[in-house]
Amino acid sequence: MNEHQLRKLCQNSKFLILDDFENFRTSLRLMLKSFGAAFVDTVANAEQALNQAKYDSYDIILCDFNLGAGKNGQQILEELRMKKRIKHTSLFVMVTADTSKETVLGTREFQPDAYIAKPVTRNMLEERLLQLMTQQAILKPINREIDIDNYAKAISLCKQEIENGTRYRSWCLQTMASLYRKLGDTSSAQGIYKEVLSQRHIDWAQLGLAHTLLDTTQYDQAKQVFSQVIEKSPMMVEAYEGVSDACLHLGQRQEAQEALQEAVTISPRMVKRQSKLASLCVENNDLRSASEAFRKAITFGENTVHETPTLYLDFGRCLSDLSIGDTTNQGNTLANEANIQLETILDKFSYEEEACHCANLVKARVLIGRDKHEQAQLLIDEVQSLIDVEDLSVDLGLELSRSLYTAGRQDEAENLLIKLSQKFESAPQALGKIEALLDEPEPFELRIKAKSLNKTGIQLFESGQLQSAVESFTSALALTPKHAALNLNLAQVALKLYKDESSPNTLNLAQECIERIQHIPKQHKQFRRLQHIKKNVQNILRENQI
Amino acid sequence: MSKNPKATADFSLILASSVHDMKNSLGMLIHSVETLCEQLPEDQQKGLGVSTIRYEAERVNNDLIHLLGIYRIKEKKLAAHLDEFYLDDICSEQRAQYQEILANKGISLEIECPNHLAWFFDRELVSGIINNALNNASRYTKAKIKITAKSITIDADEYLEISINDDGQGYPKSILEIEPDEVLNNINFKSGSTSLGLYFASQVASLHQQGSKRGRISLENGGQLGGGLFRVFLP
Numbered sequence: 001m002n003e004h005q006l007r008k009l010c011q012n013s014k015f016l017i018l019d020d021f022e023n024f025r026t027s028l029r030l031m032l033k034s035f036g037a038a039f040v041d042t043v044a045n046a047e048q049a050l051n052q053a054k055y056d057s058y059d060i061i062l063c064d065f066n067l068g069a070g071k072n073g074q075q076i077l078e079e080l081r082m083k084k085r086i087k088h089t090s091l092f093v094m095v096t097a098d099t100s101k102e103t104v105l106g107t108r109e110f111q112p113d114a115y116i117a118k119p120v121t122r123n124m125l126e127e128r129l130l131q132l133m134t135q136q137a138i139l140k141p142i143n144r145e146i147d148i149d150n151y152a153k154a155i156s157l158c159k160q161e162i163e164n165g166t167r168y169r170s171w172c173l174q175t176m177a178s179l180y181r182k183l184g185d186t187s188s189a190q191g192i193y194k195e196v197l198s199q200r201h202i203d204w205a206q207l208g209l210a211h212t213l214l215d216t217t218q219y220d221q222a223k224q225v226f227s228q229v230i231e232k233s234p235m236m237v238e239a240y241e242g243v244s245d246a247c248l249h250l251g252q253r254q255e256a257q258e259a260l261q262e263a264v265t266i267s268p269r270m271v272k273r274q275s276k277l278a279s280l281c282v283e284n285n286d287l288r289s290a291s292e293a294f295r296k297a298i299t300f301g302e303n304t305v306h307e308t309p310t311l312y313l314d315f316g317r318c319l320s321d322l323s324i325g326d327t328t329n330q331g332n333t334l335a336n337e338a339n340i341q342l343e344t345i346l347d348k349f350s351y352e353e354e355a356c357h358c359a360n361l362v363k364a365r366v367l368i369g370r371d372k373h374e375q376a377q378l379l380i381d382e383v384q385s386l387i388d389v390e391d392l393s394v395d396l397g398l399e400l401s402r403s404l405y406t407a408g409r410q411d412e413a414e415n416l417l418i419k420l421s422q423k424f425e426s427a428p429q430a431l432g433k434i435e436a437l438l439d440e441p442e443p444f445e446l447r448i449k450a451k452s453l454n455k456t457g458i459q460l461f462e463s464g465q466l467q468s469a470v471e472s473f474t475s476a477l478a479l480t481p482k483h484a485a486l487n488l489n490l491a492q493v494a495l496k497l498y499k500d501e502s503s504p505n506t507l508n509l510a511q512e513c514i515e516r517i518q519h520i521p522k523q524h525k526q527f528r529r530l531q532h533i534k535k536n537v538q539n540i541l542r543e544n545q546i
Numbered sequence: 547m548s549k550n551p552k553a554t555a556d557f558s559l560i561l562a563s564s565v566h567d568m569k570n571s572l573g574m575l576i577h578s579v580e581t582l583c584e585q586l587p588e589d590q591q592k593g594l595g596v597s598t599i600r601y602e603a604e605r606v607n608n609d610l611i612h613l614l615g616i617y618r619i620k621e622k623k624l625a626a627h628l629d630e631f632y633l634d635d636i637c638s639e640q641r642a643q644y645q646e647i648l649a650n651k652g653i654s655l656e657i658e659c660p661n662h663l664a665w666f667f668d669r670e671l672v673s674g675i676i677n678n679a680l681n682n683a684s685r686y687t688k689a690k691i692k693i694t695a696k697s698i699t700i701d702a703d704e705y706l707e708i709s710i711n712d713d714g715q716g717y718p719k720s721i722l723e724i725e726p727d728e729v730l731n732n733i734n735f736k737s738g739s740t741s742l743g744l745y746f747a748s749q750v751a752s753l754h755q756q757g758s759k760r761g762r763i764s765l766e767n768g769g770q771l772g773g774g775l776f777r778v779f780l781p
């Protein structure tokens with residue numbers, strides 16, 4: 001019936017079949033040949049596919065979703081798109097063992113053009129290819145413009161298609177909206193999404209709308225719309241990530257973490273999302289969850305674009321922090337795992353000098369955690385001999401200071417950090433990290449305890465229970481004595497008590513606090529508060545002498 | 547039922563992953579059969595034996611899809627992802643899938659569908675419903691099957707109606723009397739049919755929602771060909 005038409009379409013197209021089973025590849029190839037395809041390549045795994053796509057540009061890729069132990073079809077599509085080894089004019093068809101989609105992606109970029117369910121029969125494939133290749137031919141002028149980044153032209157072609165009463169109206173609308181977003185014309189994109197949604201609940205439109213709300217900093221509404229998507233489509237991973245992003249902007253860090261955790265439960269192989277989650281967990285001080293996410297990011301990211309020394313380093317650092325202070329077998333295991341990550345950096349990324357220095361510095365801390373102090377000191381000395389202390393990056397500087405602290409070389413560490421804070425005084429992000437370390441060089445476990453005691457202290461202070469507040473702050477300071485804000489909190493309560501009771505003990509207490517953080521540089525966020533409280537104390541002393 | 551909910555949950559997970567595995571094996575099996583068939587002499591390629599293998603394989607495949615689907619519904623992991631599709635595309639695809647099986651059984655298939663008719667639905671899920679209905683009809687019909695797709699108005703609301711008519715004896719009373727939602731409570735091992743496909747179809751149809759309207763299926767006898775009539779309505 002339409003055989004002739006399909007033959008014509010197939011003759012001039014280059015096909016790539018990707019499946020891990022040889023007989024599937026062979027049988028698909030035979031089918032395509034029988035439709036008239038002259039050019040059909042077959043590959044068995046992701047690496048071969050990515051390689052082939054580098055040299056040949058394919059018009060149609062038929063890719064099995066589940067490729068055994070290797071990357072899955074979704075990862076391959078993502079990588080092909082990121083490396084620009086597949087054009088918009090090409091078709092990416094996902095072959096699945098299932099009729100329902102396991103994970104769903106709303107973004108046009110990372111969506112396959114079609115799904116075909118296994119078992120693939122000849123007649124079915126023939127019919128489906130005819131439909132898809134006809135669509136491909138009609139939409140080609142639009143996709144060609146997208147391929148050369150001529151979005152404005154692509155949009156006007158979409159409009160024309162719609163005016164001509166195209167069968168691909170929905171495709172055109174979705175494409176137009178996403179191109180408007182790329183061009184920064186959020187309101188036009190939003191207009192399309194709202195128009196579509198006024199008739200139906202369509203995932204891609206709802207998701208798109210939520211993204212435009214994020215773009216325009218309407219975080220509360222964005223979060224709400226993303227949540228609505230999840231309610232209707234619980235497998236829509238992208239919506240969880242959207243909720244997470246919105247939460248981060250709203251300062252709801254814990255909720256942001258939980259949303260991302262759900263996303264990776266549904267789709268664990270998305271490396272970018274796993275490492276994003278890991279970093280978020282680290283910031284949330286949840287190192288156990290962080291290490292879980294790092295572990296997956298590394299397992300699934302091996303030999304992909306996402307495999308970077310930073311990923312290994314972050315994981316190594318996280319494991320090192322967990323292992324220090326843990327004298328059980330578990331601690332040994334963590335230390336070993338940390339060493340594996342750090343060795344990988346030295347091995348695989350030996351040309352990345354700074355990463356290797358950092359790796360060795362973290363290794364030194366792991367050694368200290370296992371009571372191997374001498375080896376650790378030697379390692380730190382060695383790194384120091386290889387670097388120019390006057391010309392350090394923030395990251396390397398921080399890594400070195402952290403190891404110096406852990407090795408008990410507190411003065412060296414403090415001097416280095418003060419020097420760094422002067423050097424980076426106009427870089428607020430770097431400064432923040434330097435301050436944090438200067439305040440709390442202690443191991444992770446102690447920092448967490450101190451933090452919670454500090455919080456209790458503040459609550460007690462606010463409710464007027466000054467004596468209990470002093471106790472809480474004092475116990476916190478026993479753990480992290482150099483913490484600037486904590487010291488000033490205690491000093492402030494002490495001064496208030498002094499004003500109420502005039503007991504010389506409380507004045508002494510405040511003075512001790514000030515004394516302990518004399519070293520903080522003027523770039524420190526607490527510097528002005530320190531000066532202020534110091535002045536208060538001096539005033540009291542002066543009044544008393546008179 | 548089991549007194550230990552934990553054990554039940556674990557068992558359904560085991561079941562689901564076994565089904566996945568079976569589905570993969572079945573896929574391999576079907577491919578091997580197709581390959582073997584191509585090596586047969588032309589006249590034997592269309593033989594009844596080959597056709598039976600294809601038909602039964604399709605049936606097992608459908609059953610497995612339903613099992614997995616029902617598992618996902620229970621886990622709240624199945625959702626309808628709507629987009630706009632043309633009904634003639636969907637129908638032609640199903641015809642392609644069944645044309646050989648039907649031709650070998652001497653059954654004719656007619657499709658009545660306006661070529662401009664488009665609707666919003668989940669392509670994979672709705673194709674699954676039609677596929678299953680066709681599979682059923684091809685088992686019980688005498689010589690004809692007819693698929694029609696059209697938009698209709700029920701209580702001032704627009705619905706898409708897809709019907710699969712056959713000229714067989716129609717559905718037995720026992721099946722017509724059961725509400726599709728209730729199928730799981732009425733499984734009859736003696737009849738040889740678990741009606742799993744009907745249950746799945748009814749669940750998938752109701753995943754299609756538009757405002758307060760939901761999709762549904764219906765079973766009747768009579769229809770355009772005087773046999774069984776399976777219909778699915780989507781808002």
